[in-house]
Every structure is written in structure tokens, then in C-alpha cells.
Amino acid sequence: MEPLPPETGERWREIHALSLDCVHCGLCLPTCPTYRETGSEISSPRGRIYLLRSVAEGRIPLSEVVSDEAYLCLGCRACETACPSGVRFGSMLEHARAEVETANLRAGTAKRIERFALRSLLPHRRRLRFVVSVLAVVQRLRLDRMLLPLLPRRLRELHPLLPKVPPRRDRRRPRKLVRGWGDRRGRVGFLVGCIASELFGHVNAATVRVLACNGFDVVVPRSQGCCGALHAHAGDLRGASELARRNIAAFAEAEVDAIVVNSAGCGAAMRDAGRWLPGEGEAFAAKVRDVAEFLDAAGLRPPDTPIDARVCYDDPCHLVHGQRVAEAPRNLLRQIPGLKLQPHDDPEGCCGAAGIYNLTHPEMSRAVLERKMRSLAAADPDIIATGNPGCLMQIGAGVARLGLRARVVHPIELLDESYFPPGRPLPAGGR
Ligand code: SF4
Numbered sequence: 127m128e129p130l131p132p133e134t135g136e137r138w139r140e141i142h143a144l145s146l147d148c149v150h151c152g153l154c155l156p157t158c159p160t161y162r163e164t165g166s167e168i169s170s171p172r173g174r175i176y177l178l179r180s181v182a183e184g185r186i187p188l189s190e191v192v193s194d195e196a197y198l199c200l201g202c203r204a205c206e207t208a209c210p211s212g213v214r215f216g217s218m219l220e221h222a223r224a225e226v227e228t229a230n231l232r233a234g235t236a237k238r239i240e241r242f243a244l245r246s247l248l249p250h251r252r253r254l255r256f257v258v259s260v261l262a263v264v265q266r267l268r269l270d271r272m273l274l275p276l277l278p279r280r281l282r283e284l285h286p287l288l289p290k291v292p293p294r295r296d297r298r299r300p301r302k303l304v305r306g307w308g309d310r311r312g313r314v315g316f317l318v319g320c321i322a323s324e325l326f327g328h329v330n331a332a333t334v335r336v337l338a339c340n341g342f343d344v345v346v347p348r349s350q351g352c353c354g355a356l357h358a359h360a361g362d363l364r365g366a367s368e369l370a371r372r373n374i375a376a377f378a379e380a381e382v383d384a385i386v387v388n389s390a391g392c393g394a395a396m397r398d399a400g401r402w403l404p405g406e407g408e409a410f411a412a413k414v415r416d417v418a419e420f421l422d423a424a425g426l427r428p429p430d431t432p433i434d435a436r437v438c439y440d441d442p443c444h445l446v447h448g449q450r451v452a453e454a455p456r457n458l459l460r461q462i463p464g465l466k467l468q469p470h471d472d473p474e475g476c477c478g479a480a481g482i483y484n485l486t487h488p489e490m491s492r493a494v495l496e497r498k499m500r501s502l503a504a505a506d507p508d509i510i511a512t513g514n515p516g517c518l519m520q521i522g523a524g525v526a527r528l529g530l531r532a533r534v535v536h537p538i539e540l541l542d543e544s545y546f547p548p549g550r551p552l553p554a555g556g557r
């Protein structure tokens with residue numbers, strides 16, 4: 127092999143080293159959502175690896191074509207699960223996007239949306255809360271529907287993705303410490319997330335109740351913040367490491383046995399903290415567990431109230447591919463009396479949410495979602511369960527668009543419903 131050009135930077139050397147693991151077998155192609163939609167080699171994992179390797183070797187310039195492909199990729203990492211050669215495509219993609227950002231190759235609406243969300247909103251809890259509160263008022267007064275016809279087409283198309291903002295009582299953070307009920311089994315930290323805190327507070331509350339009900343003290347450090355997943359996916363590795371550092375400090379103070387996360391995207395990013403911050407990041411990452419994985423390994427106290435329904439479990443990419451957790455959520459759901467797991471054809475396919483991909487690439491996102499929804503509609507479940515806020519919103523929008531009857535929930539909500547049906551009092555300190 128020819129040596130790399132001497133001007134090749136550190137990141138390109140890393141990308142090049144990672145690309146050498148690819149043996150061009152093509153086994154990843156059928157799992158790649160963009161390849162499935164376009165049928166184009168350049169929009170497949172193998173094609174992207176070839177492009178990036180070509181740039182690293184100085185055979186082609188870092189151009190808009192490379193930039194477009196790096197961002198058309200959903201970062202779902204299905205190619206990693208399929209790859210017999212252990213190619214770490216997610217790492218390669220993060221480095222490539224960081225180089226695209228450094229070269230300032232992206233412009234336009236997508237970039238502006240992304241920059242605003244990542245720099246000015248997500249890391250700032252008060253600002254995020256303010257924006258969500260304004261949205262709540264707009265929705266309550268139905269101004270969004272009145273203003274819709276006046277908006278540009280692109281913004282109109284995004285409207286169905288906007289979830290209904292929950293009432294203020296459901297946007298409260300869980301208490302700093304909730305003691306485990308019954309025999310104590312340990313002490314865990316809990317990441318509440320940034321968007322999740324505002325739009326899925328009821329899922330956070332359910333997670334704390336289920337953990338406490340299983341005997342775990344739950345600590346919710348006040349100084350925690352955004353996990354940095356979206357920053358890393360967008361190539362802002364510095365922003366991602368700064369946010370990771372803040373969470374490392376927050377959870378170190380809490381002195382917990384494990385850090386439990388109920389959002390697959392956040393969990394996958396936190397498990398990668400060692401790559402951004404060797405040493406302290408590695409120790410932190412080693413404690414991170416998805417809530418389903420954690421409870422399945424600990425052994426669930428039996429949920430007792432039946433839920434007579436058929437549920438399709440849908441794997442979030444960053445849980446099944448990013449963290450290799452597939453069976454744990456299914457194992458938990460099987461323990462709920464009356465609940466039947468209903469298979470469907472495409473549980474591991476991406477739903478097209480991918481962070482803010484549904485905002486930056488709405489056409490591809492919609493095409494990817496349609497494939498997923500065909501599979502779910504054919505199974506016709508009463509409930510669809512998936513463990514990631516972005517997937518909950520995206521699949522929720524798909525259900526609404528098709529007029530399906532299924533409700534879309536996080537698996538932990540079903541456990542919570544079985545432990546605490548309406549009318550059953552919570553133990554002291556349970557709210
Ligand atoms: S991360 Fe997903 S979208 Fe990107 S190349 Fe791999 S399979 Fe395709």
C-alpha cells in the first residue's frame with residue numbers, strides 16, 4: 127500500500143485505518159436504509175467507506191459529494207451489526223463529519239437548523255424550556271394550525287413531527303433522590319435528557335418508579351445536562367466532549383453503581399465517552415446501562431396487573447446496533463401478564479428519525495419511515511413500543527399519518543402500567 131500523503135491529518139489517518147477493515151463483501155448493503163431507498167452504491171456503507179478512504183489517500187478531494195454522502199447517512203450503524211469484519215462505521219462517520227465541518231462544506235437551511243439546535247438550544251436547559259413553553263401556548267391556542275398555510279412548504283411538512291407538548295406537571299424533573307422500595311438492591315444514577323425532559327417527562331417519571339419499585343435508589347443529579355449525542359453525530363466532537371465532561375462530573379458526585387438511561391441515542395453516546403475523553407470517559411462509559419438492559423440483568427420483580435394487548439417492539443438503532451441490546455426489552459415485556467409480543471417484518475430497520483435527520487433530510491426520512499410503517503401496519507398491533515424519544519416521535523407521526531389505532535409508548539411505560547394501574551397507591555415518596 128502507498129503511504130498516505132504527508133499532509134494527511136490525524137483524523138484522516140484514523141479514518142484510513144478504520145477503512146482498511148472493510149473487505150468489500152457487501153453484506154451490509156441490504157441493511158442500509160439509504161441503500162435500500164436509492165439502490166446506489168455510493169449511498170451504501172461500502173460506497174461511503176470507499177469514498178472516505180479515497181479522500182484519506184489523497185486520490186479525490188474532500189468535496190460536496192463526500193459531504194452530502196456523510197450527511198445522507200442516518201448514522202444508524204446497522205452496517206456495523208451486519209459486518210463480519212468488525213468495521214466501526216460510526217467512528218469513521220463521526221471523524222468524517224468533523225472534517226466536513228472543519229472544511230466548512232455545508233451551508234443552507236439544514237445546517238442553520240442544526241447549528242441553532244446544537245449550540246443555542248440543547249445545552250441550555252432554561253432556553254429549551256422557554257422554547258417548549260412557547261410551543262405549548264401556540265399548540266393550546268391552535269395557532270400552529272392557523273399559521274400553517276402561511277409557512278413555507280418545508281416547514282409545513284415538518285408540522286406532523288412536532289409532538290404535543292405535555293402539561294407542565296409532566297415536565298417536572300424527577301426528585302433528586304427517590305429511595306428504592308422494599309429490599310434495597312443498589313443505587314443508580316438516572317439521566318433525564320434534554321429534549322426527553324421536556325417532551326417525555328412522563329417516561330422519565332415511569333422509569334424512576336419502575337427502578338424504585340425494583341429496589342433501587344435513584345439519584346438524579348441536578349448538574350447533569352445534554353448527553354452530546356447530536357453534537358457527535360453532527361461532527362461537533364469538541365461540543366460532545368464538553369457535554370460529556372459535565373455529565374462525568376455530575377454522576378461522579380452521585381456515587382452510583384450504574385448510570386441508567388432510557389433513551390437509546392443518549393445511552394449509545396455516553397457509552398462512547400471513552401473515545402472522546404480517554405481515562406475519565408472510559409470509567410464513566412463502563413457504568414452506563416440502558417434501563418431495559420439493567421433491569422433484565424438485575425432480574426425484574428414480577429409485574430402483576432395484566433395488559434391484554436398485542437405489542438410490536440421496535441428496536442431503536444442506537445440500542446440494537448449502537449449498544450447491541452436486543453433481547454432485554456423483549457424479555458421485560460414478556461413478563462407482563464396478558465401482553466403478547468407480536469413480531470413484525472422490519473424491527474431492526476431505521477425509522478428515519480436519526481436525531482434531527484427528519485428535520486435536515488425530510489424526504490429521505492419520510493421514505494425510510496414509510497417502509498417501517500408498512501411493516502408495522504401489516505402486523506396491526508394494539509401497541510408499538512420503542513425505547514428512544516426520537517423514534518417515539520417519528521413512529522408516532524407515522525401512526526397518525528396512516529390513521530393506525532396503535533398507541534406508541536416506551537417499554538418502561540408498560541411495566542409502569544402493570545406495576546401501578548390507575549387507583550393503586552404508590553409507596554411513600556413515589557411521586
Ligand atoms: S450508518 Fe446506517 S445509513 Fe449509514 S451507511 Fe451504515 S447502515 Fe447506511
Ligand code: SF4
Pocket residue numbers: 147148149150151152153154155171172175205208209210211212213
Ligand atoms: S459488511 Fe463490512 S466488510 Fe463487508 S462491505 Fe460492509 S463494511 Fe465492508
